[in-house]
Amino acid sequence: MNLFSDYQKKIFNSLKKLEKKKLIQISSQLIRFTVELPPKNQKADLSCNAAMVLAKVNNTSPVQLAEIIKKHLLLNFDEFKSIEIAGPGFINIYFHISFWKEYLTKVVKLDSKFGCSKILRKKYNIEFVSANPTGPLHVGHCRGAILGDTLSNLLSFNGNNVTKEYYVNDYGVQIKNFVSSVYCRILEIIKDQPFPKDKDLYPGDYIIDIAKKIIKNKSIKNFDNLEKIYAKLSLESLKCSIQLITSNLILLGVKHDNFVYESKLISKKMVSKIVKKLKNKNYIYRGKLESPKGEQKINWQRRDLLLFKSTLFGDDSDRTLQKADGTWTYFAADMAYHAHKISRKFDVLINILGADHAGYTKRITSATKAISNNKVNLICKVSQLVKLFKKGEPFKMSKRTGDYITVDDLIKEVGKDSTRFMMLSRSNDVELDFDFEKVTEKSKDNPVFYVQYAYARINSIFRSLKLSLKTKIKLDNKKFTLNEYEIEILKKISEWPKCVELSSNKLEPHRIPFYLYELVSLFHSYWNLGNDNKEFRFVSDSDVQNTSRLVLLQCLSIVIKNGMSILGVSTPTSM
Secondary structure: HHHHHHHHHHHHHHHHHHHHHOOOOOOHHHHHOOOOOOOOOOOOEEEEEEHHHHHHOOOHHHHHHHHHHHHHHHHHHOOEEEEEEEEOOOEEEEEEEHHHHHHHHHHHHHHHHHHOOOOOOEEEEEOOOOOOOOOOHHHHHHHHHHHHHHHHHHHHHHOOEEEEEEEEOOHHHHHHHHHHHHHHHHHOOOOOOOOOOOOOOOOOOHHHHHHHHHHHHOOOOOOOOOHHHHHHHHHHHHHHHHHHHHHHHHOOOOOOOOOEHHHHHHHOOHHHHHHHHHOOOOOEEEEEEEOOOOOOOHOOOOOEEEEEHHHHHHOOOEEOOOOOOOOHHHHHHHHHHHHHHOOOOOOEEEEEEHHHHHHHHHHHHHHHHHHOOOOOOOEEEEOOOOEEEEEEEEOOOOOOOOOOHHHHHHHHHHOHHHHHHHOOOOOOOOOEEEEEEOOOOOOOOOOOHHHHHHHHHHHHHHHHOOOOOOOOOOOOOOOOOOOOOHHHHHHHHOOHHHHHHHEEEEOOOOHHHHHHHHHHHHHHHHHHHHHOOOOOOOOOOOOOOOHHHHHHHHHHHHHHHHHHHHHHOOOOOEE
C-alpha cells in the first residue's frame, strides 16, 4: 500500500501506452521520474515530474507535455478527480473523496500490517552490542543496542527472517585482567586484603557484586591459589558478567536470539581452519608491514608476520593474523566468526560497530568478501558517540563504574521509552546530545511524550464514546466527508508505507521517529482548533458522531502503534 510507488508504476505504464500511440517519447531519463507528495503550499494529493523529465527528448516545453499526459491520465484513472499543471510543469493530482474512503477502509483492515513492504524478503544476521564481557553496558553500547534492535524490528516488520546476535569476546588479555579483578575482590571480602592499585584491573563496584555471587554459590571452595581455580573462576565470572549485560539489555527492551563465544571458536580450531582455507586461495602470506600512519618509524619494528591480503578486497593495508607469541589476533578470530556466520546461509550480514571501531570496517568487509567468494554482503553501521547533559552541564559519573554512565543508570533516570526514542532521533553516523531534562518534560519539545500523548488522546476520544479502537465503523458513501485539515492528516498517513520502505532499504530507522513527530504534530494542531471551534471537535455534543473522522483516528492510531512498536516504545492509552 505504498501509494507513491504504486502510482509511479501505474503512471509509468500509462506513459508507455502514450509512447505506443506515438504521442510521446520515453527516454532513459525516466529514471528520474518520481511520484510524491507536493510541497505543503500545494493542496494536491500526488505530484508527478514526468513532463519535466521527458520534455527535452520530446522537443517541447514541460507545460505542453504535461497537458498531453494530463488528458490521458484523466481518461484512464477514474479515481482522479482533477489534475493541475503547477510551476514549471509538475502534474498535480487530486483524488475523489471516494478514493480516500476506500483507502481508510484498507488501512483499518490491514491494521498491524499496514506499512509492511513487499520488497524481496531475505535472511538477515544483525550483530550488535558485542561489548567485552568485563562489565556493565555504558551509554555508547546503549545507542548501538537500540540501533541494532530497531533495525531488527524494522526488517522483521517487512517479513524478513532476522537473527539478533551477540558476539562474546571472552578470550584475551582483558579477560585475564577481569578474572584477576574478581579474584582480588574475593580476597578483599574473605581475607580483608586491599584491592591492588593496578591500572589493568577493573575497579567498579559491579566487580564486588560478581565476587559476592561467586562466594555465595560455593561452586569454588578454596581461593588460596588463583592458578589452580582460574578455569573455574573464569567460567563463573563470565557467567555473572553475561547475566549483568543481558539484564542491562532487558532494561532497554533488547533480547538477542543467539550468543556466539570467541573462546569456543578458538577451542574448535575454527581460526586455524579459516586461515588454512584462505592460505589455499593464496590470500595469506608471510611478510613485513610498513609503520602505520601516525606511528614514528623510529618506534616501529618491522618483523616477519602472518598477513591477510585484505588490500585485494578494498582495504588500505594487509592485516596481521598472529601476534609475536603465536596467539591469534582479534581480527583472525573475527574472521573465523564471520566464516561461521556465512556457513549459516544468511543473505545479508549487518554489524553494528561502536565509534571506536569505525576504522575496523574495511578489514572485516574485505575478510567477508574473501571467505564468501564475494557472495555475501556485509554492511557495517557505526554508532557514534552519545554526549550526556544535565542542567546544561556534561554528565559523566557513575557510582557503578567510577568513570561512565551505565545503561542501568540511564534507564533509572529517564526510562526505557525516552531512551530508545531519543537514541534514534538522529542518524547513527552523527554524534548525539542527550539532554536529561528535555526527555523528561511533558511538552512538544519532548518528541516521545508528544507521540505517546497523541495516542493517549485518540484513546480518550473513543473511551468517551464508549467505543474501542478495534470497533468496526461503517462508512456511508453519501455521508463520507473530510475537511482540509483531515485530508492533510490522511495524506501524511499515506506516507507511512513509503517511510517504512525507505527506512528498510537504507537501513535508517531514525526516519521513523521523525515521521511520527510530524504526523502527530498535525493531529495536535487540529485538536487545538477544536478549543475555539466546535466544528473541529472529535466528540460532538450531538448523538450523531462523524464516522469519517472516527475512522481517520483509527488509522492514525494504527500508524502510531506500528511505528512505536518498531522503535520498541510503548503506546500508553492514557497519560
